[in-house]
Amino acid sequence: MKRLNITIPEKVAEAIEVYENKSKFITEAIVEKINKDKKAKLDNLLIEGYKKEYIPDKEINKKWENVTIEGWPD
Numbered sequence: 151m152k153r154l155n156i157t158i159p160e161k162v163a164e165a166i167e168v169y170e171n172k173s174k175f176i177t178e179a180i181v182e183k184i185n186k187d188k189k190a191k192l193d194n195l196l197i198e199g200y201k202k203e204y205i206p207d208k209e210i211n212k213k214w215e216n217v218t219i220e221g222w223p224d
Contacts, residue, residue, distance in 0.1 A: 169175040
């Protein structure tokens, strides 16, 4: 464990007074925020990657059309 001295707005300090273990509450809130930020970053990377690699279905169908009908009787 590491001890930190932080400053928070008065209203926030008043709001967390109801929690018996303020350190635990603050730690859980920070971990939740970190995980949310990581997920948002990953989501954005996935969206960017999809946009870069996106090929409309019609283009894919054209590429495979000849292969699909190969060997079929006329």
